[in-house]
Amino acid sequence: MTSRSFYDLVDLIARLRDPAEGCPWDRAQDHHSLRPYMLEEAYEAIAAIDSGDPAALASELGDVLLQVLLHSQIASEDGEFTIEDVLAGLAEKLTRRHPHVFGGASDDLPSIHRRWEEIKSGENHVKTAVPTLVRARKVATKIASRDSGEGPAFDELVGETPEERAGARILSMIDAAWRQGFDPELALRKALDRFDEETTG
8 A cells, every 4th residue: 555545545534524524423433432343343354364365354454444544533633643643653662662673682582572571561551451361361471471481380370269270270271372373362262153053053
């Protein structure tokens, strides 16, 4: 995509939000009202990846981009930030988080993972209520990044209650799935889909 076509798209979004000649639905939206669509489009993009259909993925990525552009346009109208701020912030973040590419830092994977977490911990992040499986994967990854062996034995952790010990065993399985290259949430969803088909077929 050329920069011109990108900014043509930015102008198109601004036209849709135009108070006089824009679309009534687009004009009525704000950051809060668009929240469900951001989540929905992300899930649909993941489904397109799983389908193996490049055309479907291209279409769904366009819908994800639409959400970014709509939020940026709304923020611009409110004097909060612009799409240029979003692009500049992303470029700065990518440069900062990749000192092994843009600086002289070591490029072995354990160092990259450890440094990535160190850099992220020094950044200001909005507190998020992510799904429990996603949170567990992030915690397991953070702990494992400090370990140079096979990773921490979560299932051997001694909790205060049987419930906590059961949770530690689940965390161990989540860590194992991630180490094998599978996102635990997506893997569990696929397993549920398969079992659902078998029980209803």
